[in-house]
Amino acid sequence: MSDNTLFIVDDEKTIRDGIKAFFEDEYRIFAYDSAETGLDALQVYHPDLVLLDIGLPGMNGIEALKHIRAVRPDVLVVMITAYEDITSVIECMKLGAYDYIVKPLHMEGLGVTIANALETLRLRKEIKSLQENQLRDQAPFFIGESQVIHDIMAYIEKVAKSPDTPVLIQGETGTGKELMASTIHHRSPNFAGPLITVNCAAIPGELIESELFGYEKGAFSGASATGKKGLIEMADKGTLFLDEIGDLSLDAQAKLLRFMEQGEFYKVGGTRRKKVFTRVVSATNKDLEMMVETNQFREDLYYRISVVKIQVPSLSQRPEDLKLFADYFLKLFNQKFDRNLMGISPSAWALMETHPWKGNVREMKNIMESGVLTAEGPELTPGDLGLDGRNSRKAERHQSLLPLKPLTQEGVDLNAIRFRLDAFYFTQAMKLADGNESRAARLLNLKHHVFRYQYKQFLAQQENT
Numbered sequence: 001m002s003d004n005t006l007f008i009v010d011d012e013k014t015i016r017d018g019i020k021a022f023f024e025d026e027y028r029i030f031a032y033d034s035a036e037t038g039l040d041a042l043q044v045y046h047p048d049l050v051l052l053d054i055g056l057p058g059m060n061g062i063e064a065l066k067h068i069r070a071v072r073p074d075v076l077v078v079m080i081t082a083y084e085d086i087t088s089v090i091e092c093m094k095l096g097a098y099d100y101i102v103k104p105l106h107m108e109g110l111g112v113t114i115a116n117a118l119e120t121l122r123l124r125k126e127i128k129s130l131q132e133n134q135l136r137d138q139a140p141f142f143i144g145e146s147q148v149i150h151d152i153m154a155y156i157e158k159v160a161k162s163p164d165t166p167v168l169i170q171g172e173t174g175t176g177k178e179l180m181a182s183t184i185h186h187r188s189p190n191f192a193g194p195l196i197t198v199n200c201a202a203i204p205g206e207l208i209e210s211e212l213f214g215y216e217k218g219a220f221s222g223a224s225a226t227g228k229k230g231l232i233e234m235a236d237k238g239t240l241f242l243d244e245i246g247d248l249s250l251d252a253q254a255k256l257l258r259f260m261e262q263g264e265f266y267k268v269g270g271t272r273r274k275k276v277f278t279r280v281v282s283a284t285n286k287d288l289e290m291m292v293e294t295n296q297f298r299e300d301l302y303y304r305i306s307v308v309k310i311q312v313p314s315l316s317q318r319p320e321d322l323k324l325f326a327d328y329f330l331k332l333f334n335q336k337f338d339r340n341l342m343g344i345s346p347s348a349w350a351l352m353e354t355h356p357w358k359g360n361v362r363e364m365k366n367i368m369e370s371g372v373l374t375a376e377g378p379e380l381t382p383g384d385l386g387l388d389g390r391n392s393r394k395a396e397r398h399q400s401l402l403p404l405k406p407l408t409q410e411g412v413d414l415n416a417i418r419f420r421l422d423a424f425y426f427t428q429a430m431k432l433a434d435g436n437e438s439r440a441a442r443l444l445n446l447k448h449h450v451f452r453y454q455y456k457q458f459l460a461q462q463e464n465t
């Protein structure tokens with residue numbers, strides 16, 4: 001006997017008994033005389049295939065098919081029909097029935113239909129498992145050899161198993177909070193679903209509600225004519241990552257709380273309640289507990305989002321990981337830029353060991369990227385990494401510039417940012433082009449005279465700072 005389970009749902013006893021008698025040596029068979037009893041049994045058993053009569057008394061086969069497709073989309077359904085019922089058959093096929101058989105039943109023919117259906121099911125499962133393996137292979141890799149990172153990863157392994165427990169990740173900027181959120185998603189049962197990232201600091205206060213929850217058409221002036229799906233809805237069956245949650249306004253916090261408490265929400269201007277199944281992972285580099293004390297963050301929301309709390313240590317708190325990151329980024333950027341730097345010189349390494357790493361792993365990554373890109377070799381020197389006295393501001397510049405920070409109410413100094421951009425790319429271009437201006441211009445996709453003009457301006461500005 002195979003380990004496949006079949007349901008027969010038919011009000012005619014002779015049909016139920018006939019199918020059962022013919023196939024019971026091959027399959028596990030459960031028979032029901034109505035759609036209602038069949039659907040009840042579906043909550044307990046996991047059949048592979050349902051043979052479903054269309055003309056059932058009470059709930060008919062078409063309605064039952066809709067239910068089965070909604071609750072068990074992976075179960076195949078073969079409709080049983082009287083010959084004259086062909087329009088219903090077409091409707092069933094459109095609703096997702098796998099096949100149909102016509103009464104009076106020929107058992108051999110039915111046997112072929114069942115075997116084909118089960119083979120289709122086997123192939124679908126195989127494809128799904130291959131796709132899942134591929135997705136798992138693409139999962140991000142959170143590096144760390146220090147004991148504290150080992151402990152966190154072991155904890156994450158357990159936490160990720162739940163599909164909906166909210167997680168709050170705290171830590172300084174650049175410590176890897178976003179990467180950790182992605183790791184949790186990829187290790188969770190929702191990993192085949194979407195991972196939707198919301199940068200709460202980047203969305204203006206007046207837009208946060210419509211961005212998170214979406215809106216119906218005509219919800220407000222300027223709304224799109226078709227309405228809009230919100231980020232929360234997009235995260236259905238996946239993970240919603242709320243980055244910089246400490247930047248959420250109190251108003252937006254209240255709306256998010258409602259969703260966190262009920263898992264339900266209304267679109268802006270909508271009257272239909274929507275339900276979404278997602279895990280919320282939040283992250284912040286702010287002291288949320290302190291914000292709760294000072295009434296800047298809602299206490300009730302804080303407890304909702306922090307069922308599991310993870311504190312990512314700063315890089316200076318895990319010096320054992322420094323060498324690992326340095327080797328990893330050296331390899332990564334050697335490959336990316338097709339370079340062959342052998343390692344880090346002892347003097348550069350000595351400086352790296354004492355560097356404060358205020359920008360944490362991101363700072364290390366940026367320094368290694370520009371170092372590997374521009375170094376003469378064969379090893380990375382303190383100058384390549386911007387860690388010598390002469391270039392001491394370089395690291396700071398990289399760190400405060402890359403990646404660009406979203407605009408907040410605090411504003412930004414655009415001139416200073418432009419100057420840093422120029423410094424970052426002009427310096428590298430001239431270095432890569434061995435001081436040849438026309439080659440440097442080509443590297444930056446600028447006309448030679450434009451490059452000369454802008455470079456001269458940059459040098460003059462540098463003189464004055």
Ligand SMILES: Nc1ncnc2c1ncn2[C@@H]1O[C@H](COP(=O)(O)OP(=O)(O)OP(=O)(O)O)[C@@H](O)[C@H]1O
Nearest residue numbers: 141142143172173174175176177178179285361362
């Ligand atoms: N453990 C790690 N392994 C590999 N790469 C890492 C690790 N930690 C951080 N990184 C890399 O460092 C950079 C910064 O990480 P990430 O964006 O996750 O930090 P963050 O804590 O979310 O920063 P912020 O608070 O500024 O948003 C990313 O490019 C990330 O891939």
